[in-house]
Every structure is written in C-alpha cells, then in structure tokens.
Amino acid sequence: MRVCGVGDNVVDRYFNQKLMFPGGNAVNFAVHAQRSGMDAAYIGVIGTDADGDLIRSSLQAEGVELKHLRVKEGPNAFATVHMDEDGNNRVWGLCEKGVSMFQLDTADLEYLGKFDLAHTGETSQLDSQLPAMRERVAISFDFSDRSLDYAASVLPYIKIAAFSRSDASDDEVKRVLDTAVSAGVELVTVTQGARGATVCHRGNVLFAPAVPVDAVDTLGAGDAFLSRLACRVLAGVTLNEAARDGAQYAAHICGTRGAFGHARPITREIPA
Template sequence: MRVCGIGDNVVDRYFNQKLMFPGGNSVNFAVHAQRSGMNAAYLGVIGTDSDGDLVRSSLQAEGVELKRLRVKDGPNAFATVHMDDDGSNRKWGLCEKGVSMFHLDTADLEYIGGFDLVHTGETSQLDGQLPEIRERASISFDFSDRDLDYAASVLPYVKIAAFSRSGADESEIARVLDIAHSAGVELVTITQGARGATVSHQGEVLFVPALPVDAVDTLGAGDAFVSRLACRILAGGSLATAATNAAQYAAVICGTQGAFGHARPITREIPA
C-alpha cells in the first residue's frame, strides 16, 4: 500500500551535543510508514543549505520516494533543541520555518491521487487544501495539542486523527474521541506522554501503556506510534495487535537519538 507524508520537514539542531537530525511530523510519518512495510513518499520543500541536504539524504537512505520533493533557494526549516546529555530534560530554542511552507499545485494533487493514505498536520498549514486532498485520497491528520475548536473545521475531511494530550483526564479523552468520531473519523489516537496512548477504531477503545524503557531521546516517539498504528490498521490488522506493535516500536525509537536517527555533526556556530 502507498502512503505519502505531505508538508513540514525540519532539522532538529541539538545545541549542547552539536548534532543535527532530520525530522518534522510529515517526514517522520513517511519514514516510519516505510519501515512498517508501506511504499512511502514525502512531498514537501527543502532548502539549499546543509540542513536541506540532510533531510533529503536521510529520506533517500530510508527508501522514501521523493518524486515531488521541491528544492527552494534559501534556508531549510530548523528547530534548536537544548537537551541534557542523559536525555532527561528538553527545551526548545530558536525555531524558523525557512522555505518549508508551500501550496499544493495541480501536479501535486494529481500525484496524491496515487496513494491509499496521505498524512499531514497542523504544522504544515495546508488546512485550506484539505477538501482538494480528500477528493483524491484518505487523510491522516496530526492535531498535536491544538484545541477542539480548531479541530472542528478539519475533522470532517479526516479518516485518521492524532491528538497529543499529556496530563488529560478521562473526561477530556472521552470528549476528544466523541467529537472526532462524530465527525466521521475512523481511527483516533491520543498520545498521553509517558503514560501511553488511547486508541479508538470503529467503536473499539483501548488504552495502551507506554513500555518501560531506558530512553535516550523521546523526540519523535509519538510520531512513530501514530504512523505504525495507522499502517497496521490500514493493512487490516486488529486494533489490539496494531496498538501493541506501535507501542513496541515507539519504545525502540526512544532508544534512538533524534526522530529517527541519521545524526550529522554541526560544524558551524548556530543561534540558541
């Protein structure tokens, strides 16, 4: 089956470690889908600097299709990460979008029609084109921690929805599930940080605890869980089996630096 991540990419610059890693929600989804046995692609814009080169080379190494990748003159999107050496504390510094924001053109939309599922999210700022995308492929959408007022305008176009709700109580989780399913969403994932995740598919609801792990870096573990779960469900797996496998995969990612590895040394001065 064919899956495409559309939209954001970013280079996470680990300031203290002097390392940089490729990432971004749409990129992460595509990489983890490829690792999950899908034929995955990424559609987005990278810059002409070393950060953009890192994103492209990492996706190529992962076997992700890049037929509609744009390269635009200018800096790639980046985010500065301040993290302790043991990975126990992470804070965000300077973040810039660079050249990453774009509008899908006619050729992009035609290309999207060749996929079983496309994934994007609130950081990609493609909400205005969701009706056009939905005419051509099913949509997976990551809302992150955005509120339900924002989600209400997006959910009617979405088949698979992901939310981040660390610290949410049971009533809030139930409300998110109810609103999403009432809008027609088939699969809902609510990641809840170190606790685990609540997943719901066509009337079946499960809580999946996070597996105990000596985490090196938790950045991107949620994206790994969401992508693996969606791919397993798309392939016809049961919710229980898919969720268990997704939790196991997310635990593996917690043992990897960056969203999915591919470290490159930072050899120049970078802003904090």
Template sequence: MAAPPPSGPPGAPPRVLGIGDNVVDRYPDLGLMFPGGNAVNVAVHARRAGAEAAYWGVTGDDRAGEVVRLALEAEGVGTARVRTVHGPNAWAEVGLVGGDRVFKGSDDGVSVFALDEAELDTLTGWDVVHTAYSGSLAGQVPDIAARTRVSFDFSHHWREPWAAGLHRHLFLAAFSASQLDADTAGRLLRETVREGARWALATRGSAGAVLTDGDSWWQQPAATTGAVDTLGAGDAFTGTLLAALTAGDDPRQALAGAAEAAAAACTAHGAFGYGAPLPAEGPDATAPGTGGVTTARGPAEGAGPLPTAAQEGPRPPRPHGENR
C-alpha cells in the first residue's frame, strides 16, 4: 500500500503532481496542434479544480515542446522540473468523426524517462502523484507509492501482465470502460479494490462513471453537452475527481464536479485549449520563439532541469492519448 501522504497546513489545497507523458495533439484538418498527454491534462484539471499542481516530464526543444510548456505556465501548473532536451516533442495525430476523436498515429519523441533515487525522495512533498499507462513510469509505481499516494490511469489496459500488480499500490485506479457493460465494469472495480486500491474509477462515456472504495458505490450520469471534440474528457474527469478525493471531499459532490469538467472539455478542440499553428516542417521541426500560442493567463513559473533518467519501466504499446 502507498505510504501515508504528507500532512499540509489545515485548509491548504491538495498538492497534485502529474508526472510522465506529454504530447502535442496534431489536428491536420484544422492546421492546429494542442498541448496534451494524460499526466499534463490531469495536472491542468486538478489545478483548475483548486489544487496546487505541477508537471514533471521531458519536452523537446522544438515548437511543439514550447507549446506544452507555455500552456502549463499559463494554467499555473508548476514546470520547475520540466526538462527540455534536443529533439522532437512527443505527438499524436488526431482526426474527428462526428465530434469523437480518432487517433491516427503518434511518436514518443524525447518524452521517455525514469526517476532516480533523489527524484523519488522529493515526491514525499506531494499529496498524490498521478501517472499513466501512456508514460514510462509504470515499473516505478511501487517506488513512488513508498513515498506518497499514487493515482494511475490504466485506460483500457487492465489485462496487461503488469497491470494487476499495481493495484495494491494505488490511491486511485482509473479505467476507461465505455466498451464494458455495467456488470463487467463493476467486477473490474471490485477486483481492483480487493487487491488494494483505495479508490477505483470506471469512466463509461455517455453511460457516466462509477466510483467505489469497496464498501460504497457511487454512480455519476454523464453531463449533457454538445460535443465538438471528446479528446481529454476522461482526463478532465480524473484530474477534477483526484483533486477532490485528495482533499477529502464528499465523493458524490466530487463526481458531479468531475462530470461537469469532462462535459466542458468536449465543447472545444484539444484537451484544454491553447491551440497553435502546425509548423509547415512537420512534427519534428525546431522553431525557437514564443509566438502563436493563445493563452488565457500569463506565464507563472519558468522551466528548469529534470535530472537525467535512471531506468525505464514496462511500456505497453499505445498511441499517445488513446482513450483520453
């Protein structure tokens, strides 16, 4: 089981760290790219829900990496441990069919990394760390859980050989289960908490979401909205819910807020906004400068180095952002 979380001052907002993948989601039909990636999106939505949030990861020194960094700073998500290295930022290509996103390809770019012992030890200062199947840290979940609470997004990868062994380490286990009927999703959640997770969540698209702690069950209907782009809706739900559960809020109210955040994420393109023109050179173009990103707020914090990765955990095959 995860180590006890650090105790902050009474009334202080929860401290939520997203760590792992980042991408730009490329929309060729729109001529735009948007910042994203599971760990980035969850950190942004936890911040919007009132948490103190930061992101750790590796971005490229191209225009795409700059788009990710500027958007995080504009959202007030800490970037002090974001490392920028020479090479292309990770990307995923997205198409839209009736408002639903379809992934057409992806590349990890320079995003793969792992945590060394010194980095792991700094995690004790966070109330919860969120990562996902789409990053490179699944193999380090037990090490992270020895320092603080861990949230992990499995998407639909719960049958992978490495997946079940993570359950006992988790504060929140999140699954994308729109392809499952209610009984099958319930069995998945029941097994997950029986194996040690504190909370287990299944998001089921238009069928809503289910959350359990093993004793009680909460069902949340999907909020009604006119969907322009469903990309990022699941991450918006998870980030909003995670901030509330970490703060000790009532699960029913937490789920309602998460559903509203997910619905709002469907009303515009990209995971959380900040579209920028696609570079004519392609996804690996290096284009220094700061123009072209539409931001809601100004930068909050400068980027600094993340020490070099020490090792790599199991990496299930995926396009970045699948089922986000």
C-alpha cells in the first residue's frame, strides 16, 4: 500500500547538544510508514541551506519517494529545542517556518491519486485544499492540541484523525472521539502523553497504555504511534494488535534522539 506525507518539514536544532535532526509531522509520518512496510512518499518544500539538505538526505536514506519534493531558495524551517541530557524538560526556543509553506498544484493532486492514504496536519496549513485532496485520496490529519471548534470544519474530509490531549479527563477524551466519529471519521486517536492513547476504529474503542521505557527523547513519539497504528489498520490487522504495535514502536522511538534519528552536528553559531 502507498502512503504520502504532505506538508511540513522542520529541522529540530538541539541547542545544548549541538545536534540537529530531521522532523516535521508530515515527514515523520512518511518515514514511520516506510519503516512499517508501506511504500511511502513525501510532498513538501525544503530550503537551500544545510537544514534543507538534512531533510532530503534523511528521507533518501529511509527510502521515501521524493518525486514531488520542491527546493526553494532560502532557509529551511527549523525549531530550536532546549533539553536536558535525560531527554526531559523540553523547552522550545526560536522557531522559523522558512520556505516550508506551500500550496499543492495540479500535478501534486494528480500524484496523490496514486496513493491509498495522504497524511497532513494543522501545522501544514493546507486546510483549504482538503476538499480537492479528498476527491483523490483518503486523508489522515493530525490536529495536535487544536480545539474541537477548529476541527469541526476539517473532520468531514478526514478518514483518520489524531488529537493530542495530555491532561484530558475521560469525559473530554470521549467528547473528542464522539465528535470525530459523528463526522464520519473511521479511525480516531487521542494521545494522552505518558499514559498512552485512546483509539477508536469504526465504533471499537480501546485504551493502549504506553510501553514503559527509559526514554532518551520523547520528541516525535506521538507521530510514531499514529503512523504505525494507521499503517497496521490499513493492512487489515485487528485494532488491538495495531494499537499494541503502535505503542511498542513509539517506545522504541523514545530510545532514540530526534524524531527518527539521523543526527548531524551543528558546526555554526545558532540563535537560541
């Protein structure tokens, strides 16, 4: 099966460790899908600096198809991360979008018609193009911690929806699930931080507890869980098996610095 990440990419600059890593929700989803046995691709825009080169080389190393990757003169998107050596107490510093924001053109939309699933999210700012995308491919969408008021206009176009609610009560989680399901979403995930995630697939609801792990870095664990879960469900395995596999894979990612590895040293002065 074919899966395409559409939208954002970002280089996470670990200020204290002087290391940078490739990332971004759409990139992460594509990489984890490729690792999960899917034929994955990525559509997005990278800059002409070292950060853009890191995004491209990492995706190439992972085997992700880049036929519709654009290169635009200017700086790549980046996010500065201040983190202690234990992988905790993460604080965001300077973040810039660079050249990463774009709109899909006709060729991109035709290309998406060759896939079983396209993944994007609120950070990619492609909401206005969701109707055109949905005419060609099923959509997975990461809402992060955005409100249900925001989600209301997006959910009708979505097959798979992901929400982040680290401190939510059971009632709030149920509200999120009910809202998404009533809009026609087939698979809904609500990640709840270190506790785990609640997932719902066609009316079947279960809680997937987080797998205990000595975490090196939790950045990107939610993306890893969603991608592995979605790919397993697409492949036809049971929800219980897919959720368990997703939790185990997310724990594995927590044992690696960065969203999916590929560290590169920072050899220049960078702003905090």
